[in-house]
Amino acid sequence: MSATFIFLITASLYSSSAELITDSMSRLQKYDLKIVPPANIQATKNVRSLSHCAAICNRNKQSCLSIQYQAEASLCRLVSVRLNDEEVLEEPGSSGWKYYERNMECFDWHIFNGHAYQLDITTRNFTSAQKFCASLLPTSHVIEIESNAENNWLLELATRYCNVKSEIWINLYDSFNTQPYTWLESGQSAVYTNWAPDSPSDFEEKCGTFSSSAGGTWNDVVCELLAPVVCERDL
Numbered sequence: 001m002s003a004t005f006i007f008l009i010t011a012s013l014y015s016s017s018a019e020l021i022t023d024s025m026s027r028l029q030k031y032d033l034k035i036v037p038p039a040n041i042q043a044t045k046n047v048r049s050l051s052h053c054a055a056i057c058n059r060n061k062q063s064c065l066s067i068q069y070q071a072e073a074s075l076c077r078l079v080s081v082r083l084n085d086e087e088v089l090e091e092p093g094s095s096g097w098k099y100y101e102r103n104m105e106c107f108d109w110h111i112f113n114g115h116a117y118q119l120d121i122t123t124r125n126f127t128s129a130q131k132f133c134a135s136l137l138p139t140s141h142v143i144e145i146e147s148n149a150e151n152n153w154l155l156e157l158a159t160r161y162c163n164v165k166s167e168i169w170i171n172l173y174d175s176f177n178t179q180p181y182t183w184l185e186s187g188q189s190a191v192y193t194n195w196a197p198d199s200p201s202d203f204e205e206k207c208g209t210f211s212s213s214a215g216g217t218w219n220d221v222v223c224e225l226l227a228p229v230v231c232e233r234d235l
């Protein structure tokens with residue numbers, strides 16, 4: 001093994017450990033200068049170190065999705081959202097805050113727009129999927145999708161965090177396979193829909209699925225189909 005090769009290994013180990021503070025959180029440098037909306041700062045704490053700040057966030061998984069850390073003052077902000085490209089930028093060099101995000105796991109509860117969602121990759125028929133969601137603590141129900149924003153969110157959850165590309169149960173049912181279908185939890189007719197062009201199609205297919213392999217369009221399927229489910233509950 002040449003000296004150059006050993007040097008390259010050492011250099012790459014050093015550079016990756018500089019960015020990855022724990023195996024559950026990583027730095028997103030491009031958001032260092034973003035201004036976090038005050039309503040999304042859950043708490044500001046004096047901490048011993050960056051990993052102390054990360055540990056506090058990891059103990060509060062329901063409410064802490066990211067942190068900002070200010071090394072000179074040893075200050076830690078617990079943030080309830082993940083920043084995105086739309087937040088306002090500060091003047092470069094004005095603050096010294098560094099931004100880190102929790103690496104979300106598929107089986108975490110994921111928060112979006114006042115609701116919590118959890119995808120379970122075990123495949124079940126529709127009745128078993130409903131029972132599974134009802135058995136969770138806090139209790140939940142199979143996801144009901146009321147807007148395009150929520151449909152896009154489900155696609156992100158399935159593909160970005162869970163790597164699921166298949167049919168996924170949603171809480172839609174119709175005994176006659178005519179439109180409109182009904183959301184079983186709320187009892188409301190589905191106003192927002194995202195049916196695939198040829199769906200719903202078949203009289204025997206009384207249940208609805210979301211297809212993460214087809215851009216988040218919906219299908220009518222037989223209720224005995226085995227598919228993963230997304231459970232939803234209010235916060």
Ligand SMILES: *[C@@H]1O[C@H](CO)[C@@H](O)[C@H](O)[C@H]1NC(C)=O
Nearest residue numbers: 124125126127128223224225
């Ligand atoms: C759904 O799955 C459960 C558990 O495997 C089974 O007991 C039940 O008969 C199935 N129901 C239908 C309608 O297929």
